[in-house]
Amino acid sequence: MNQMFKIRLQNYTIIVSFLFYLSAHSQNKVQESISNLVSNPSNKNAKISFKAIDLATGKEVASYNSFLAIPSASTTKLFPTATAFQVLGSNFVTSTRIYCKGKIGKDSVLYGDIYIRGGGDVSLGSRFFCEKGKELAFLNRWTDSLKSKGINKIQGAVICDGSEFGYAGTPKSWDWDDIGNYYGAAAEGINFFDNTIKIYFKTKGLGKNSELLEIYPKISNLSFKNEVVSGNVSGDNVIVFGANYSLNRYAHGSLPINQERFEVKGSMPDPEYQLAEEWVKVLRSRNFVVRDGAKGMRSDKTSAKVNYASDVKYLFLEKSKTVKEIAYWANFKSVNLFAEGLLNYVGFSQKNEGSTKASLIALENYWTNKINFEGLVLKDGCGLSKENAISATHFCDLLKFLYTSKNYSDFKSTLPIAGVSGTIKNLCKGQAGEGRIFAKSGTISKVKSYAGYVVSKSGKNLAFAITVNNFSGSNSQIITDIEKVLNELANY
Known part of the structure; x- marks a missing residue:
């Protein structure tokens, strides 16, 4: 082995090692940020579910209680809107x-x-x-x-x-x-x-x-x-x-x-x-x-x-307007009626019955063998029901499936952009996450939730979900805590 080849091999090894270090360091920063949120005294009695995955590899970036299924408020709307795209198609009209x-x-x-x-x-x-x-x-x-x-x-x-x-x-x-x-x-x-x-x-x-x-x-x-x-x-x-x-x-x-x-x-x-x-x-x-x-x-x-x-x-x-047009407002401005309507469209198309009960059965039937429904409870399409129970893993599985679907672009276009538009126009404003996070938000009393996609500064495409129930601090405080996690995902 000549000297020049040895030098090149050493340089290559150093570069690869450095890249692995940066990746591990970024991952640790994401995990560190969620650990800091969990350890905040105002969250000591809270239920928290978090997960982030690399969509290219499917590997986990960071997590905490990712299988804990809890109410997620309006973030629930991702399920009926995604299902309507998949079952009916973007251009379906009634x-x-x-x-x-x-x-x-x-x-x-x-x-x-x-x-x-x-x-x-x-x-x-x-x-x-x-x-x-x-x-x-x-x-x-x-x-x-x-x-x-x-x-x-x-x-x-x-x-x-x-x-x-x-x-x-x-x-x-x-x-x-x-x-x-x-x-x-x-x-x-x-x-x-x-x-x-x-x-x-x-x-x-x-x-x-x-x-x-x-x-x-x-x-x-x-x-x-x-x-x-x-x-x-x-x-x-x-x-x-x-x-x-x-x-x-x-x-x-x-x-x-x-x-x-x-x-x-x-x-x-x-x-x-x-x-x-x-x-x-x-x-x-x-x-x-x-x-x-x-x-x-x-x-x-x-x-x-x-x-x-x-x-x-x-x-x-x-x-009617198309599924894409209705889903846009369901996610962008969190219109409950539109989420429930899309759910009913799915039920009627599959079971010839547009009731909530029949439509939720149709939704679950579609996703069976596509994502793991174990522990997931849906009682409506919009998230008003406090009996809904969805884990961060459930959301990430859904988002990962849509990422490989022909409907991904249309589905993603319905999601607000952090610091820019919709219900998250003030989230991560002027921070690393601005313009890089495409997500649905959810808020009811003592529930704060976000789920969607991240395009990180390094060019990675991520899916994430975070839900916090029963926090004792203010809404503004829990949002600040969550922003720190989202900014680390943007920096990943």
Whole structure:
């Protein structure tokens, strides 16, 4: 062996050894950062699950209690959004279909009923896809389409039918003080206007009772109890209570003083019936006659079910937004209704039933033999349920699978970017993780969670998940602790 070769071999050995040292040192820094989080006195009673993996090799970068399955709040949304991409595809759309039953006379009179058949579309009239104030513009389009079919008088009713997806309402494990609020609206066979109502209050001096000004859309026969007062608060501190399909609503809490028109959002009691009523309002405003008004298939017991293959005539449809578009808002702005809707799409496509229960079974069936479901508990699609239990390993397995999927690019594009956008635009701002972390966040009382992808400074692609339950410090403190871990992943 000549001297020059020996020198080159020695240099190569030194370089390789140095690279191994850097890799091990980086790994130790990640592990050290999670150890520091765990040892923080404010986390001594906390439950923590963490894992990070190198997606190129599948090897673990660092971990702590990675198999501990605990509630992860809105990070749960990764499961239904990922499943919708895999099962349905990025460009899948559903639709709301319009039919008529009865004969259309030469006098442009329909001697029968109009049927609105829901397909579970959660994007219809949504503020995330419509210009503000024009969310219900589709009803004028529908009216134009009806006229083009030679109908301007209905000797019957407008009947809304969301029965294909059932009437189970919200998942059974949701808290009572969630389901009356806008973020607690159920995903149904018929959805529109984000299944919300806008409640407007006028407030006076400190401690004074507020005045209820308006509820939009107007809900017929709604009983609304107002216990909202003016308080020393800067924003909305009101909880709206109300059960699925109930026409009793109760608002309690406080709003800032001396507000002329303060908006609070609640869940819509019965979107199926309400859509029929809103269309009847538009039809009548445009000189249509609708003899029997609006009806909902669930609420009106006289509305007989029809065979859509033989009993009625198809008129037109309204297509939904795509899975990719809906999943974007589900993850980017953490829209609960959209996550639940995507879950229901999966269930309906696989089991011909869009209930939460059937849809969760369909989700698990898809992932069986793809990722390890042992210990994983899902009770909803959005993460409101405190009975959900997901480990860091479950998340990393999901993220790893998506990384090798043809849907990876579309799925990743739905995730907010740390320090830049969405629900994590302030996370790692001005730090190493800014622009390098693509992740879903999750927050409910004493739960903080993040899961997603990291493109490290060395060019490595990582997947990670971290969930902390029952921390005793402030939200800002636990975020600071987690940022230190994420920054080390970015430096890896």
